[in-house]
Amino acid sequence: MIAYNTNWLDNLQVQQQLEEAAAVNCITKEEKEVASAKYSVGFYTPNIFIRIGLFILTVVIASFSLGLLSLTLLSGGGEKSFAVVLFVLALAAYFALEVMVERKNHFQSGTDDALIWITGACIIGGINMLGDISPAANALITLLIAAYFLVRFIHPLMGILAVLALLAFVLLSLGTAGNFAKAAMPFVLFIISVIFYFIAQNLSKKVAFRFYKDAFTFMKITALLCIYISVNYCAVREASINMFHLDLEKNDELPFGWIFWFFTIFIPIVYIYWGIKKKEVVFLRVGLLLVAAIIFTVRYYYAVMPMEIAMASGGAILITGAYLLIQYLRQPINGFTSEAIADNQMQGKLNIEALVIAETFSGVTPASDNNFGGGNFGGGGASGDF
Amino acid sequence: MSLFYRMDVSMFNKLYGEGDISDASLEKIQTAAAKKLFSLHWELKTILYLGVLLLSAGIGILIYKNIDSIGHQAILAFIALVSAASFYYCIKTTASFSLQRTASPNVFFDYVLLLACLTFVSFTGYLQFQYNVFGNRYGLATFIPMIVLFFSAYYFDNLAILSLAITSFAAWAGITLTPLKILQQNDFDDSTIIFTGLAVGVVLLLAGMLTKKRNTKAHFEFTYSNFGTHILFISCLATEFKFDAWYLAWFLLLAATCFFFYLKARKENSFYFLLLLSLYGFIGLSYVVIRLLFYTARLDIGGFMLACIYFIAASIGLIFFLIKMNKQLKQS
Numbered sequence: 001m002i003a004y005n006t007n008w009l010d011n012l013q014v015q016q017q018l019e020e021a022a023a024v025n026c027i028t029k030e031e032k033e034v035a036s037a038k039y040s041v042g043f044y045t046p047n048i049f050i051r052i053g054l055f056i057l058t059v060v061i062a063s064f065s066l067g068l069l070s071l072t073l074l075s076g077g078g079e080k081s082f083a084v085v086l087f088v089l090a091l092a093a094y095f096a097l098e099v100m101v102e103r104k105n106h107f108q109s110g111t112d113d114a115l116i117w118i119t120g121a122c123i124i125g126g127i128n129m130l131g132d133i134s135p136a137a138n139a140l141i142t143l144l145i146a147a148y149f150l151v152r153f154i155h156p157l158m159g160i161l162a163v164l165a166l167l168a169f170v171l172l173s174l175g176t177a178g179n180f181a182k183a184a185m186p187f188v189l190f191i192i193s194v195i196f197y198f199i200a201q202n203l204s205k206k207v208a209f210r211f212y213k214d215a216f217t218f219m220k221i222t223a224l225l226c227i228y229i230s231v232n233y234c235a236v237r238e239a240s241i242n243m244f245h246l247d248l249e250k251n252d253e254l255p256f257g258w259i260f261w262f263f264t265i266f267i268p269i270v271y272i273y274w275g276i277k278k279k280e281v282v283f284l285r286v287g288l289l290l291v292a293a294i295i296f297t298v299r300y301y302y303a304v305m306p307m308e309i310a311m312a313s314g315g316a317i318l319i320t321g322a323y324l325l326i327q328y329l330r331q332p333i334n335g336f337t338s339e340a341i342a343d344n345q346m347q348g349k350l351n352i353e354a355l356v357i358a359e360t361f362s363g364v365t366p367a368s369d370n371n372f373g374g375g376n377f378g379g380g381g382a383s384g385d386f
Numbered sequence: 387m388s389l390f391y392r393m394d395v396s397m398f399n400k401l402y403g404e405g406d407i408s409d410a411s412l413e414k415i416q417t418a419a420a421k422k423l424f425s426l427h428w429e430l431k432t433i434l435y436l437g438v439l440l441l442s443a444g445i446g447i448l449i450y451k452n453i454d455s456i457g458h459q460a461i462l463a464f465i466a467l468v469s470a471a472s473f474y475y476c477i478k479t480t481a482s483f484s485l486q487r488t489a490s491p492n493v494f495f496d497y498v499l500l501l502a503c504l505t506f507v508s509f510t511g512y513l514q515f516q517y518n519v520f521g522n523r524y525g526l527a528t529f530i531p532m533i534v535l536f537f538s539a540y541y542f543d544n545l546a547i548l549s550l551a552i553t554s555f556a557a558w559a560g561i562t563l564t565p566l567k568i569l570q571q572n573d574f575d576d577s578t579i580i581f582t583g584l585a586v587g588v589v590l591l592l593a594g595m596l597t598k599k600r601n602t603k604a605h606f607e608f609t610y611s612n613f614g615t616h617i618l619f620i621s622c623l624a625t626e627f628k629f630d631a632w633y634l635a636w637f638l639l640l641a642a643t644c645f646f647f648y649l650k651a652r653k654e655n656s657f658y659f660l661l662l663l664s665l666y667g668f669i670g671l672s673y674v675v676i677r678l679l680f681y682t683a684r685l686d687i688g689g690f691m692l693a694c695i696y697f698i699a700a701s702i703g704l705i706f707f708l709i710k711m712n713k714q715l716k717q718s
Binding site for chain 2: 013014017020021024025026027028032034035038046047048049050052053055056057058059060061063064065068069072111181254279281284285288308309310311312313314315316317318319321322323325326329331335336337338339340341347349350351353354355356357359360361362
């Protein structure tokens with residue numbers, strides 16, 4: 001079922017454990033060498049930057065192959081013949097993918113990542129060229145393709161895509177049904193997301209699914225976010241107006257709005273509480289992220305104070321809160337610490353942090369303009385070690 | 387499968403059973419797993435980052451909107467007070483200065499320093515904007531904050547401040563070096579900008595080399611080199627596009643730059659610089675090929691086919707190059 005050599009996948013996990021244990025000096029270098037040799041891995045998995053390079057170049061090859069195929073095969077043909085070209089490319093990309101994995105032992109090498117996306121995109125593009133496909137049908141096709149690649153190539157991002165495609169399919173197909181279905185929509189999506197979370201949670205503990213651990217973690221994060229979005233007041237209200245043409249004026253309350261207000265504020269608190277109680281980093285981070293969503297949702301409908309005062313005082317509260325927490329955790333309490341835990345990617349993370357800060361805060365524009373701007377918003381950066 | 391690492395004691399028990407690890411090592415692993423702390427370090431950093439971002443932006447807008455009612459002196463005094471208080475805290479808490487890497491006293495410190503520097507930059511900016519203190523010597527108005535930023539970066543050993551210092555150095559020279567705005571805000575059709583870019587790139591790379599050679603805050607090297615590399619490569623490409631009568635000559639400059647980074651990547655085992663030189667080099671080479679096909683040889687549909695074939699062949703070639711280099715860098 002899995003395209004990759006499963007013995008090697010198992011050994012890879014052993015190697016990773018050895019690597020980390022050796023990095024914190026729990027085992028000696030010799031022990032690591034001996035055990036690594038015993039649990040050898042034959043995959044071709046290059047460094048992350050080489051992986052990015054191989055990904056980009058594979059996409060370039062595919063794009064220009066598409067150009068070349070179109071130039072040679074098409075002469076004034078319509079959309080139908082372009083569909084054929086796309087299917088040919090999809091077939092070629094999938095064939096290349098299987099060969100790369102089977103013969104060349106590529107595993108998360110950038111090439112296999114790119115070929116997965118190219119195959120999927122060409123199939124969906126080709127089907128849409130054949131005729132009018134409804135959005136719901138597109139979601140269903142995406143779901144099937146993502147599920148296939150998830151199962152066969154254990155690709156974590158395909159897990160996210162599958163969850164989103166399933167929810168989109170439900171939303172788009174139920175959306176055309178009667179009024180009751182529309183009213184029940186938030187709860188249907190909510191329940192599906194909850195079920196998805198528990199399925200992923202349970203399966204991730206099963207030995208048989210051990211290779212899907214990362215994919216399940218991504219799916220859990222997606223499910224937790226979708227649980228929130230499906231019943232967030234702002235999301236429900238705006239979706240009802242835009243998708244289902246619910247007639248609401250600017251200041252009208254959503255029917256049964258209090259239920260959604262309750263969820264909007266309650267869910268992040270539950271996530272954070274659970275994250276702290278169980279020391280689940282996924283819950284904690286998603287919860288913290290959603291605190292921002294609470295603030296935006298409330299401010300969107302009830303602007304109690306001007307933006308700039310809200311920003312300045314909010315900033316001051318965040319800084320003070322962080323300061324108090326750091327003081328409180330000066331000695332670790334209940335296993336929590338404010339100190340960084342040593343890891344071998346620390347320098348890389350610090351470099352990214354510096355880039356993000358330079359991106360957002362360098363407001364000094366070139367001297368010739370004599371124009372001092374404020375801070376700019378946004379951020380970005382690469383990832384991985386250097 | 388490396389994204390969400392957790393120490394798996396049962397796996398080490400198994401390895402122990404097979405005689406791969408010693409009693410002492412197993413014991414170390416068990417204690418490490420038992421007392422493993424849950425770190426809130428990055429969560430706190432994110433909160434502090436957002437706090438400083440919101441506070442500085444909020445105060446900025448507040449001042450902008452109320453400038454008539456508050457009065458300039460009051461605003462200046464307020465900004466100066468925040469800056470001075472933050473710097474005072476930093477000077478009191480920092481470890482003694484050293485030319486080697488010094489650890490930051492705590493997470494909070496880094497962001498107070500950021501606040502101190504940001505308010506200082508706004509202070510000088512405000513002075514110039516309102517009172518024209520530096521007259522028409524605009525260079526001086528950016529030069530002073532730049533010096534303070536560099537000094538703070540070295541004195542308090544902070545990479546983020548160093549990045550701000552480097553971008554303000556570029557601003558002083560006349561170009562924008564902020565990562566996502568490097569292409570938008572610089573007019574690379576202007577030859578002054580292009581040559582400034584080349585010069586800034588070379589200066590930053592030299593600074594990086596010296597940093598390492600002299601062993602003065604050697605861990606700053608990457609930040610200098612990273613900014614220098616991007617601006618140098620982009621300026622090289624810009625020369626090729628702009629002075630297109632001599633594009634082949636300028637392509638040689640790009641090729642030489644690529645070769646320089648090839649040596650650097652080999653020497654430092656840096657996959658990152660290898661990727662950068664490959665991609666920037668690829669863009670420059672593709673420009674030459676496209677020009678030859680469509681301007682020099684004036685081909686039409688056949689030219690498109692040749693271009694497609696070129697891109698496919700060149701990408702395959704580059705893939706082999708990257709795979710080969712990956713092997714070599716890994717071995718050494």
